[in-house]
Amino acid sequence: MNNISELFSSMVFNDTVMKEKLPKATYKAYHQCLYEDKTLDEESANVIANAMKDWAIEKGATHYTHWFQPMTGVTAEKHEAFITPEGNDKIIMEFSGKELIQGEPDASSFPSGGLRATFEARGYTAWDPTSYAFIKDNVLCIPTIFCSYNGESLDKKTPLLRSQEVIDHAARRVLKLFGNQVHRVITTVGPEQEYFLIEKDLFFKRKDLVYTGRTLFGNKPAKTQELDDHYFGVIKPKVKEFMDDLNEQLWKLGILAKTQHNEVAPSQHELAPIFTLVNVASDHNQLTMEILKKTAYRHDLVCLLHEKPFEGVNGSGKHNNWSIASDTGENLLAPGHTPSKNAQFLLFLCAVIKAVDEYQDLLRISVSSAGNDHRLGANEAPPAIISIFLGDELSNILSSIEQGVPYRDKDKAVMKIGIHTLPEFKQDTTDRNRTSSFAFTGNKFEFRMLGSNKDIACTNVILNTAVAEELCQFADQLEQAEDFQTALHALIKQTIHQHKRIIFNGDGYTDAWVKEAEKRGLLNLKTTADALPHYIDEKNLRLFEKHKVYTRVEVAARYEIGLSNYNQVIRIESLTMSRIAKTQILPAVLKYSKDLSDEVLQKRMVSKDIDTSSEEAIIKQLSSYIKDLYHGYTALDEAIAHRDELTSNQEIANYNRDVILPAMAVLREGADALERICAKSYWPFPTYGDLLYSF
Template sequence: MEIFGANVFNDAIMKECLPKNTYKALRKTIDEGSTLDPAVADVVANAMKDWAIEKGATHFTHWFQPLTGVTAEKHDAFISPTKDGKVIMEFSGKELIKGEPDASSFPNGGIRSTFEARGYTAWDCTSPAFVREDAGVVTLCIPTAFCSYTGEALDRKTPLLRSMEALSKQAIRLLRLFGNTESNRVISTVGPEQEYFLIDKSFYLERTDLILTGRTLFGAPAPKGQELEDHYFGSISERIAAYMQDVNVELWKLGIPAKTQHKEVAPGQYEIAPIFTTTNIATDHNQLIMETLQKVAVRHGLVCLLHEKPFAGVNGSGKHNNWSISTDNGINLLEPGKTPHQNAQFLTFLCAVIKAVDEYSELLRLSASNTGNDHRLGANEAPPAIISIFLGDQLSDIMKQLRNGGPKSSIQGGQLEIGVSTLPTLPKDSTDRNRTSPFAFTGNKFEFRMVPSSLSISGPNVVLNTIVAETVSLIADRLEKAQDFNADLKALLKEIATNHARILFDGNGYSEEWIEEAERRGLPHLRSTVEAIPTLLKEKTIKLYEKHGVLNETELHSRYEIDLEQYSKSINIEALTTLDMAQRQILPAAIKYATNLAKSINTVKAAYAEAEVSAQTDLLKEASSLISALKQNIDKLQTVTKQAQEVTDAYAQAVFYRDQVFTTMGEVRQAADQLEGIVDANLWPIPTYSEMLFKL
């Protein structure tokens, strides 16, 4: 209790440090979205500075989230020179509100030329400032948005804040039609579960692929993987427990309510999950969680891997995005209640979400796309690359009733009898869970399970907020004109339940039958990131985002260019790393092994001409054949990588990297991994899967 939020300039600190009028004015901006008075900013800045200095801070930074996928910061000292050659510690409202980082050196998709550098960061007062401690150095971090000199958003935060406002505006319209006059804002909330791997730092430093790409480009499967299912929820070792405790302390100081931690399915894999909070704050928190997981790992001689598929053959890592919507006075609009069939307001918002996900499934799929997730989606631990919604028995039954004229009952969970007298009778939920569904209703929220572990949750939540804002606005448009509200609502819900039934699926999302069924239903199946990216430029997408003021056409074009560029650059880095390791580490080790075999055969034959050396000869033949295959594939990868770099069209280049370069990388790996299975362990130049996954 003493440390939670100790490093956050939170509401309690503001109430204590600010004059009452300043505090009220700032709260009005935060709670109601009113314009911030510059005079208020000056008072807040001075109080924030005094608080941070008391914590040991000497510098401040505008902490922002450019389109690189990580955070960015430029540190400035509080010092200001005086005439007598000394300094005073100052921090003005202007410095609090606005910063000026270089906007041309971050991804901008052509919005800014390299010679046009100016950009701005703007204080997001809805997300509290905090101090961060790094090896004894304390810095005041101010969450900000980031835009170009010409006003376009160049970050993850700005569209998120816009989407939250759009959702609130449309949802309030709908709530007024249901007679709610007390709620003034509707807020999207998120609780993101974060999966990650830990390996010993000594192994990491010997793997160029992990250092440069975040995943293993080579590695034969370990004799043991996750098939015994003994890692999931297993006992946590002392070393990892100590690491987790340090992570928790760091996060609690930052006001991040880290709640759950456990071993995940794959060996070396773990999960951490916080309690729900407002979406933009949850997004900031998740960025801090990822940074903290990596920073603290180093203290413990570990490295935290956030790549979606750092190890082939075992589960990858995702980030389950648990999303809901609530009013500012505490009403969860996705809470069914005990009798959801009678809860017309809940059913309306539920139908709005169903309609939104069906009509904009490609956009939602894109929001969960990156090169790492292309390895993961559709595998055993992840949903397929087909968007569908799981509702469970209770709500699926109600949707069926809606289609047939109107709901009259709700399936109830009842009690669960375990059969042991000393164990309590447990209340049974009205529906089971479905871990194969990419978008599942889980009680009073939707769990979007496709999100990649390394990705900012901003993108998926921008899409969720915006597409639901759109369907809610269409529903409100229609009901505001209703002559008979109840009759028109009943007809509207029946229409949505009927027209969008194709998106509902409660079965096994991993099965081949579902892929065939989804195709018959006409559901999009975007198998890779490259296939999903053009969704940004569809007329439907542009109209959606411009209507709700989330992203304009220029901003969407920039993101299209950035996404393609980042995809191609990522695969190019992996290809060059593959070549480097294959040529300079694996091939020499394999040749040395073959040479040793040949020397062994000659030595034995020289000592005893009649000696049986067929085993050595067979091994030499196998090694020589694999060495030849490896060299041929290396040469092929060099050729296609060079060809990819010569393709000028961004989309065509990305397709070439996916179809040619990535495929050839796999061929190089196949030969190398087979060699790992026969080459002397003492000669193999890089740590193996057995070592990295099981020696902690």
């Protein structure tokens, strides 16, 4: 990479390219579509499509695709060549405005939660002009929404775009009361991405990893993260080569990859981008996950994005750094030098506090998955309880407002390290809390509960919509007030008093916090099966319906899709586990036991005086654990057979939670006990030590 500035965004049909390639009138029409709520006319669409096609062909593209985000959690694309026949044996390269604006993929094979019957196949993709087209693998990718024949959303992007419009309108109403006239308010996101890297050849020897993304069997090696020597440690050459390649691929696509480092666990790493518009950040994160996997593969590695690929080792999360900004560049969550006197900031802060408290169930749902259930609350990630960390300064300011006593702003203290050669620097007014699920970190909120494999769209739909609802309520009150300042102070004070239960600055990992949270009346939805039913609570249906982010049937569909995904993941895991136990582990340990037994018999043939008590003890131990293994997979198979008789998705989810997962844990105990005493040469697949310390 000789010139990163030239490389960056070189595969993106961005604003700079459009300004160069489009006639002035077309370029203006495009911007009016974005910022003035005007529909793009057919002539302008044709001009943009033709320019986009010519640019893409110059870059080596031969096909185009409507790139969308169905309810699978990954992206989808159907490639169409630019070629059009001309005459008997000639072609021309064409791409029309109609092809740019609308596509028609099959909608019957994507999750719909009952919105579509299997035979109802028609669906539509529609260009999202707020997210730039890009070239990937010689294909022009056009970001789109995806909806059914009847107009229901079948994707992640449509509700996200709707929620952006909702918070834009609500925030501008509030800003107007402060005399702050802006044209547009946006939410920005910077999602940090954690991941593991393991050797490709070892990955394919672990069928549990291949089929499920996580290890269903395995013991921790003697050393994992106890010495804290991997976190921020020197990046290994093989990993650095991968990261260099990864950055190049991401930068070509205009993805603002900024930070890279080793994470806590061995073979675990993190990538963090610079903030950008929320729907663009969602697109970029989906691309980042795809490119992580592709790039790793080129380097004979496999990138694991499962939330908990290794039992007993830190899992991987995705921190959703969320903020609100105006088109003037003002961060509406920036406290300023004197936050106690910044009434606009305090009101927006109260809107977030109220939203998180009232819709903690929806935020928990937004991070729910079978994989993330293994990670949350495991002393490596926030607990399943939602709480807000504000730090000492903001907490004290809010407390003084609630109590009606003056607050004295404190100057930042100069750090005293005791080394005279160091330049002076000031201490922040508050520490950071890594155990909090929703932490204020200076000018943004960091929602730390997302799993590494999760898309960020759903979380930000809920954040945008819930905060917009509170801002609307605030605007309704304040717009009717006779004295704005008096009403504003009373509203902030009332909100703090009614919703302070959600604020917690302590250690979220402790049992004491679980008890305290229960006293406060906070929800503790420990599993996905517990959380998902709240999707269709009446208050949540009213929220989405009021702001037209989801219809009631769209919410019900997402509830059913969430349940179905949870059940399918656990079904695949349970079947995989049973088969590995029966067809790989059992034959291996039986062979080891037989060879030990043969060794005993051979020694006795040489002399009855040879002591074989050690071998006999190991054989007895093996037999005991083999019995446990047999009973474990037999019990699991019986539970699976019973599960297959159930019909209700929620009933199946509850059964998976209460019966299948405990049965899998019992089977694992027996298998892992065998691994601890079986000779390594007999064990049928790579161990944790092999996987985590292979390079």
